[in-house]
Amino acid sequence: MPIDPAAAIEITAFDWVPPFAQGYVRDLRPRWACEEMGLTYRERLISAVDRPEWYFRDQPWGQVPTLRDGEVTLFESGATLVHLGEKGGLLPAAGQARASALSWLFAAFNSVEPYVFEWANVSIFAKKQDWAALRKPSLLEDLGGRLDRLQDALGSRDWLSEAFSVADIAMVTVLRAAGDSGLLEPRPALAAYLERGIARPAFQTALAAQLAAFSDDMPTRKQDA
Amino acid sequence: MPIDPAAAIEITAFDWVPPFAQGYVRDLRPRWACEEMGLTYRERLISAVDRPEWYFRDQPWGQVPTLRDGEVTLFESGATLVHLGEKGGLLPAAGQARASALSWLFAAFNSVEPYVFEWANVSIFAKKQDWAALRKPSLLEDLGGRLDRLQDALGSRDWLSEAFSVADIAMVTVLRAAGDSGLLEPRPALAAYLERGIARPAFQTALAAQLAAFSDDMPTRKQDA
Numbered sequence: 001m002p003i004d005p006a007a008a009i010e011i012t013a014f015d016w017v018p019p020f021a022q023g024y025v026r027d028l029r030p031r032w033a034c035e036e037m038g039l040t041y042r043e044r045l046i047s048a049v050d051r052p053e054w055y056f057r058d059q060p061w062g063q064v065p066t067l068r069d070g071e072v073t074l075f076e077s078g079a080t081l082v083h084l085g086e087k088g089g090l091l092p093a094a095g096q097a098r099a100s101a102l103s104w105l106f107a108a109f110n111s112v113e114p115y116v117f118e119w120a121n122v123s124i125f126a127k128k129q130d131w132a133a134l135r136k137p138s139l140l141e142d143l144g145g146r147l148d149r150l151q152d153a154l155g156s157r158d159w160l161s162e163a164f165s166v167a168d169i170a171m172v173t174v175l176r177a178a179g180d181s182g183l184l185e186p187r188p189a190l191a192a193y194l195e196r197g198i199a200r201p202a203f204q205t206a207l208a209a210q211l212a213a214f215s216d217d218m219p220t221r222k223q224d225a
Numbered sequence: 226m227p228i229d230p231a232a233a234i235e236i237t238a239f240d241w242v243p244p245f246a247q248g249y250v251r252d253l254r255p256r257w258a259c260e261e262m263g264l265t266y267r268e269r270l271i272s273a274v275d276r277p278e279w280y281f282r283d284q285p286w287g288q289v290p291t292l293r294d295g296e297v298t299l300f301e302s303g304a305t306l307v308h309l310g311e312k313g314g315l316l317p318a319a320g321q322a323r324a325s326a327l328s329w330l331f332a333a334f335n336s337v338e339p340y341v342f343e344w345a346n347v348s349i350f351a352k353k354q355d356w357a358a359l360r361k362p363s364l365l366e367d368l369g370g371r372l373d374r375l376q377d378a379l380g381s382r383d384w385l386s387e388a389f390s391v392a393d394i395a396m397v398t399v400l401r402a403a404g405d406s407g408l409l410e411p412r413p414a415l416a417a418y419l420e421r422g423i424a425r426p427a428f429q430t431a432l433a434a435q436l437a438a439f440s441d442d443m444p445t446r447k448q449d450a
Contacts, residue, residue: 060378061336074324078331099299106303106334111286114339134356153285
């Protein structure tokens with residue numbers, strides 16, 4: 001519902017990614033935030049296969065998402081979540097509620113995602129390299145320790161801070177990849193947290209929107225077409 | 226100057242770390258932010274060697290810094306920078322200035338630091354493990370690519386966004402470790418950016434304050450003493 005070509009908010013996403021990445025590209029985060037808060041957005045689709053050089057002026061590493069809101073532009077999905085959360089209410093404006101949401105937001109991006117990303121690296125992207133198999137045991141220990149302490153900190157709460165916030169959008173999307181690797185099976189409270197997150201209608205709508213944007217086939221050098 | 230035992234702001238730091246980590250612990254970030262903005266703070270020192278179990282209630286992974294400001298508490302150095310920046314002015318309140326600072330703040334924590342941290346891992350912490358030497362070439366390529374694009378994005382500006390902001394506090398502290406490894410030598414604009422950052426009097430005062438907090442000798446199980 002929030003996709004509207006006339007919307008002030010524009011989210012940049014890819015027009016195709018390989019199957020293993022479909023549904024996991026980070027534009028899912030601002031899409032989800034918009035759906036939760038009823039903020040309409042339009043899409044700008046670019047090629048991941050033949051990434052246009054001009055796009056590096058919008059995003060230093062050529063990644064998605066970037067976000068435009070009227071005259072303002074942002075990159076990094078964390079920054080888009082702060083911007084949208086302040087606009088639509090999923091980042092509390094003051095007090096301990098804001099402090100907790102900010103703390104957990106950065107925790108997702110700096111204290112958990114780097115370990116999950118490296119796990120994807122050794123398991124998928126670099127799995128044929130000599131170092132990857134040797135790295136797995138120590139990485140699993142590090143990542144497992146992070147997840148154990150995260151589960152302890154969540155305790156019996158439904159969400160990381162007092163109420164659902166952009167921090168949960170960040171952490172749930174970080175944990176999805178860990179869940180797919182079976183890493184949450186020994187951590188039932190985290191697995192239940194992940195299930196609560198992805199069961200939200202706004203998540204499901206955002207996921208469907210990302211998938212709908214992909215071409216059926218891998219595009220070949222679209223910029224030259 | 227801003228250290229004041231009666232201050233409303235409290236920064237938690239370690240009372241000792243091994244020599245290679247001295248001057249690099251992340252409480253440097255909120256200390257630096259406070260110094261830049263003339264915000265007084267007090268210190269709460271805990272043992273890194275014998276980390277007290279109660280501290281994991283303040284910080285899920287037992288790390289520093291945490292920050293208290295009156296009745297509000299935060300963890301993750303990124304969150305402390307947002308809080309302090311909003312209080313003291315080094316995070317612009319609105320418009321493109323705020324959007325840029327937020328984007329670069331998350332870029333430091335999510336797009337650059339994970340690579341620098343893993344570089345420290347293969348070079349220092351895990352250097353005797355079999356995988357570390359094998360990992361170095363591909364990691365150096367990934368990290369180098371990040372730094373090249375960062376240098377392109379900085380261009381001829383002094384700071385990441387229009388004026389010095391908390392994003393620069395984050396990025397300069399991230400780049401210090403890369404600079405110590407010689408990774409900025411082929412990237413003179415980034416090396417100059419790092420030099421501009423650490424030449425700021427507020428950085429130097431913050432660094433001296435972190436170093437002054439360390440005991441001369443490694444403490445042994447202080448909690449039991």
